Amino acid sequence: MNEFVSAVQLGWRACEQRMAAENSPLPDISPPAGQGSGTLIAVSGGADSMALLRALLEWNLSAENDCLTGPLVIAHLNHGLRGADSDADADWLEETCQAFSLPCVIEKQELMIQQEGTSEGLEELSRKARYEFLIRTAQKYQCTRIAVAHTRDDQAETVLHHIVRGTGIAGLRGIPRIRLLAENLYLVRPLLDCSREEVVQYLKQCGQTFRTDASNADPRFTRNRIRHQLLPLLKAEFNPAVVQALQRLSQQAEEVTAVISEDVARILQRATLDQNRDTWRLDCDQLVEVPDYLVKQCFLKIWQEMHWSRKRMGFDHWQRLLELTRDGQKIHLPDQIEAERRERLLILRKLPARERA
Numbered sequence: 057m058n059e060f061v062s063a064v065q066l067g068w069r070a071c072e073q074r075m076a077a078e079n080s081p082l083p084d085i086s087p088p089a090g091q092g093s094g095t096l097i098a099v100s101g102g103a104d105s106m107a108l109l110r111a112l113l114e115w116n117l118s119a120e121n122d123c124l125t126g127p128l129v130i131a132h133l134n135h136g137l138r139g140a141d142s143d144a145d146a147d148w149l150e151e152t153c154q155a156f157s158l159p160c161v162i163e164k165q166e167l168m169i170q171q172e173g174t175s176e177g178l179e180e181l182s183r184k185a186r187y188e189f190l191i192r193t194a195q196k197y198q199c200t201r202i203a204v205a206h207t208r209d210d211q212a213e214t215v216l217h218h219i220v221r222g223t224g225i226a227g228l229r230g231i232p233r234i235r236l237l238a239e240n241l242y243l244v245r246p247l248l249d250c251s252r253e254e255v256v257q258y259l260k261q262c263g264q265t266f267r268t269d270a271s272n273a274d275p276r277f278t279r280n281r282i283r284h285q286l287l288p289l290l291k292a293e294f295n296p297a298v299v300q301a302l303q304r305l306s307q308q309a310e311e312v313t314a315v316i317s318e319d320v321a322r323i324l325q326r327a328t329l330d331q332n333r334d335t336w337r338l339d340c341d342q343l344v345e346v347p348d349y350l351v352k353q354c355f356l357k358i359w360q361e362m363h364w365s366r367k368r369m370g371f372d373h374w375q376r377l378l379e380l381t382r383d384g385q386k387i388h389l390p391d392q393i394e395a396e397r398r399e400r401l402l403i404l405r406k407l408p409a410r411e412r413a
C-alpha cells in the first residue's frame with residue numbers, strides 16, 4: 057500500500073484508540089455496513105481534504121481494510137464567499153465524486169453579513185455553519201465519524217497561535233485528534249501526523265488535482281499570517297524542524313493534561329455537590345496538601361462543568377480562590393458566584409436569583 061495511505065491508516069487507528077480510551081458510546085463491534093457505521097468526509101476541495109478523500113477511498117477498496125466498515129459519503133458546504141469561484145469549486149467536487157461513484161452532498165449557504173465584520177468573525181461564522189451542516193448530514197446518512205483533513209502543519213500553526221495569543225497547558229494541545237460532536241458521532245483527524253509536503257507528494261503520485269482557495273493567502277486572517285510569515289521566519293532563522301517541535305509539544309501537553317484530569321477527578325470525588333447543583337463543598341485541609349496548580353484545575357473544572365458563568369475563569373479568580381483555601385472569609389466572583397470559607401470547608405456557590413440584589 058502507498059506510504060501516505062499507510063500513514064492515514066495509522067492516523068485513523070490512533071483516533072479509534074483515543075475513542076476507546078474515552079469510553080466511547082460506540083459499540084465495540086461495528087454495525088454492518090449501511091447501518092450507521094459510515095464515514096462522512098468533509099471536503100473543501102483543497103489539497104488536504106482531497107488527499108484525505110483519495111487515501112480513505114484507496115484504503116476502503118483495499119484488501120487490508122479492517123477498520124473502515126461503512127460507506128464513505130462526501131460533504132461540502134459552499135459558503136459562497138468567493139462568488140463564481142466558490143460555485144466552480146462545488147461543481148468540480150461534484151463531478152470528481154461522480155467519477156469515483158461516491159455520494160456527494162453539497163449545500164450552499166451564503167452567510168448573511170449585516171455589517172462590515174472582521175475577517176476573524178467571518179471565519180468563525182463559516183466554521184459554525186460548516187459544523188452544523190456536517191453534523192446534520194452525518195446524522196441523515198447514518199455516519200458515526202466525520203473526517204476532516206487537518207495536518208501536522210495545521211497543528212503547529214494552531215499551537216503557535218495559542219502561544220503568542222497567551223495560553224495555559226491545555227491550549228498547548230492544539231487541535232484534538234478526536235472530538236465527540238453528538239451522540240454516536242465523532243470528529244476524527246487522521247492526517248494529524250502527516251505533513252503538508254507529504255500531502256502534496258501523494259496527490260502528485262496519484263495524479264489527483266485539487267482547488268486552490270485564494271483566501272488562504274489573505275493576510276487579514278491571523279492563521280494565514282502565522283502560516284506564511286511567522287512559521288517560515290522561525291524555520292529559516294531559528295529551527296528548521298520547528299513544526300515537528302511544536303507537534304511534540306502538543307503531544308506532551310496532551311499526555312500531561314490527561315494525568316492532570318485524572319488527579320482532578322480524584323480530588324473532586326471527595327468534594328460534594330448539593331442536590332440543587334448550586335453549591336460545592338471542598339475540604340480545605342485536603343486542598344492545602346495538593347500542589348497549587350491542581351487546586352486551580354479543580355476550580356476551573358467546577359467553573360466549566362457547572363456552566364454558572366459565560367465568562368472564562370481568569371487568573372485573578374483562581375488566585376483569589378486559592379488564597380481562600382488558606383485564609384480569609386468570603387470572596388465574590390462574576391455572575392453572582394461566591395466562595396466562603398467556613399472552618400475547614402470552602403463553599404463555592406451560585407447565588408439563587410432572589411439573593412441577587
Ligand SMILES: Nc1ncnc2c1ncn2[C@@H]1O[C@H](COP(=O)(O)OP(=O)(O)OP(=O)(O)O)[C@@H](O)[C@H]1O
Pocket residue numbers: 097098099100101102103104105106131132133134135186203204205206272
Ligand atoms: N467548505 C467546506 N466544506 C466541507 N468541509 C470543509 C470545508 N472547508 C473546510 N472543510 C474541512 O475542514 C478541514 C479544515 O478546514 P480548513 O479551512 O482549516 O482547511 P483548508 O486549508 O481549507 O484545508 P484543505 O486543504 O482541505 O482545503 C478541511 O481540511 C476539510 O476537511
